[in-house]
Structures are given as C-alpha cells and as structure tokens.
Amino acid sequence: MLMCGCAWLKYRRLNTRAGLVISHYDTLGLEKDCTHSDIKHSFIKLSKELHPDTNPLSPELHQRLLAVNEAYSVLSRPHQRRAYDQSLSVGERTNEGMRQYGDIRTNAPRHNVVRPHGTYADPSIYANRDRTHDRDYEQRPYYGVRAIKRKLPNSYIAAGAFVFMAVGAVFHFFLAK
Structure with a gap:
C-alpha cells in the first residue's frame, strides 16, 4: 500500500523535447474510460510495432517501448490505475488558471x-x-x-x-x- 502511494512519481512522464506532460493514456493511445482489455490490446499492438527488432538502428523505438511498458505497468493494475487517475485529476485542478512567464509557472498577475x-x-x-x-x-x-x-x-x-x-x-x- 505504501509503495503504490509513493509511486505517484512515476505516473507522469515529461516529454523533454516539447516540454509537455504526456499521460500514460496518451502513450497507449487510449481514452481515460477504457477497459482493461483495451489497455492490454493496445499494449500488445504497440509493443509489436515498437520492438527494437523491427528496426535495430533506431534508438527512439527503444525509448518509446520503455514508455509503453511503464504505461502498461501502471494502467494494468487496478489500484495503481486508480491512484494514477487521482493524480491526473489533482494535476488538472492545480493547473487551472496557471500561466507561463519564461521558466516561471504561476497563477499570480x-x-x-x-x-x-x-x-x-x-x-x-x-x-x-x-x-x-x-x-x-x-x-x-x-x-x-x-x-x-x-x-x-x-x-x-x-x-x-x-x-x-x-x-x-x-x-x-x-x-x-
């Protein structure tokens, strides 16, 4: 129980190129209300497409496969998925009204x-x-x-x-x- 409560750090990935937070649902190409079988089918399809054996010279495939594995490991377990969904909803509430000024993110005038x-x-x-x-x-x-x-x-x-x-x-x- 303690580990799933502390594991919220791994629930969100930061896409450093775009500076955007990508959810695990986006990584798997799913909606938030998807079923467990949808998650499994999407994981299998993406893991076949992104496996490094399909194109061994592309290091990007390996990074994307790691992201898909991480997303599946969180979303496939019901208790971790619940905690992840809660962390997403908290993040959405805290980002309301936030503005970016250079590298400062705030809701101040x-x-x-x-x-x-x-x-x-x-x-x-x-x-x-x-x-x-x-x-x-x-x-x-x-x-x-x-x-x-x-x-x-x-x-x-x-x-x-x-x-x-x-x-x-x-x-x-x-x-x-």
Missing part, C-alpha cells in the same frame, strides 16, 4: 511576476518589497516598544520566552493545586 529586466518579483517576499517607504520606519522602535531602540539578539528573546513560560507553568501549578 503578470505585474507581480515579471519585472522589466525579466526577473521574478513577488512582493510578499521581504527582499522584493517596495523600499520607497523604508525611511518612514527608521525612527520607529524595532519591536514597537519605545524602550527598545535597537534589535535584540535572538538569545535574549529566547531567554525571555523561556522565563515567561516558566513563570506561567509555576502559576498554573499553584492555581490547579
């Missing part, structure tokens, strides 16, 4: 993604913030407390949190008693 010089610009990331208002905050206290003028080391903050937790634990102990 274009002005948040592409700057004039072509780099990724997500304003929710601190490094990509609008820095025009930084001067407004220079005179304000770092933590919002006027007594603390500068940033404290993290060890001071951790020690303060620990002391606060210990005092709270002692208080709860005596309160429950």
Whole structure:
C-alpha cells in the first residue's frame, strides 16, 4: 500500500523535447474510460510495432517501448490505475488558471511576476518589497516598544520566552493545586 502511494512519481512522464506532460493514456493511445482489455490490446499492438527488432538502428523505438511498458505497468493494475487517475485529476485542478512567464509557472498577475529586466518579483517576499517607504520606519522602535531602540539578539528573546513560560507553568501549578 505504501509503495503504490509513493509511486505517484512515476505516473507522469515529461516529454523533454516539447516540454509537455504526456499521460500514460496518451502513450497507449487510449481514452481515460477504457477497459482493461483495451489497455492490454493496445499494449500488445504497440509493443509489436515498437520492438527494437523491427528496426535495430533506431534508438527512439527503444525509448518509446520503455514508455509503453511503464504505461502498461501502471494502467494494468487496478489500484495503481486508480491512484494514477487521482493524480491526473489533482494535476488538472492545480493547473487551472496557471500561466507561463519564461521558466516561471504561476497563477499570480503578470505585474507581480515579471519585472522589466525579466526577473521574478513577488512582493510578499521581504527582499522584493517596495523600499520607497523604508525611511518612514527608521525612527520607529524595532519591536514597537519605545524602550527598545535597537534589535535584540535572538538569545535574549529566547531567554525571555523561556522565563515567561516558566513563570506561567509555576502559576498554573499553584492555581490547579
């Protein structure tokens, strides 16, 4: 059960030449609602056509035969086919509204993604913030407390949190008693 749950990585193949995801149904030339016998007949037909003995000088036949074998090994087993179909439906839902900007695939608006010089610009990331208002905050206290003028080391903050937790634990102990 664990192996079929983790095996979703092999469910989709990436066609590197076209940059497209090809499903196992496409590899076998079938529809998603095909029967087990359709899968078997398509596999037998394609394996006869693509067998390297038919044309030993073509390395592409070997790669296509491997893809057909992989597709058949997933689609011929009912539990793996169910998991594969679920992974396809999840992939279809997550790809709705997605756009491609160079090598970035996102559903964010274009002005948040592409700057004039072509780099990724997500304003929710601190490094990509609008820095025009930084001067407004220079005179304000770092933590919002006027007594603390500068940033404290993290060890001071951790020690303060620990002391606060210990005092709270002692208080709860005596309160429950």
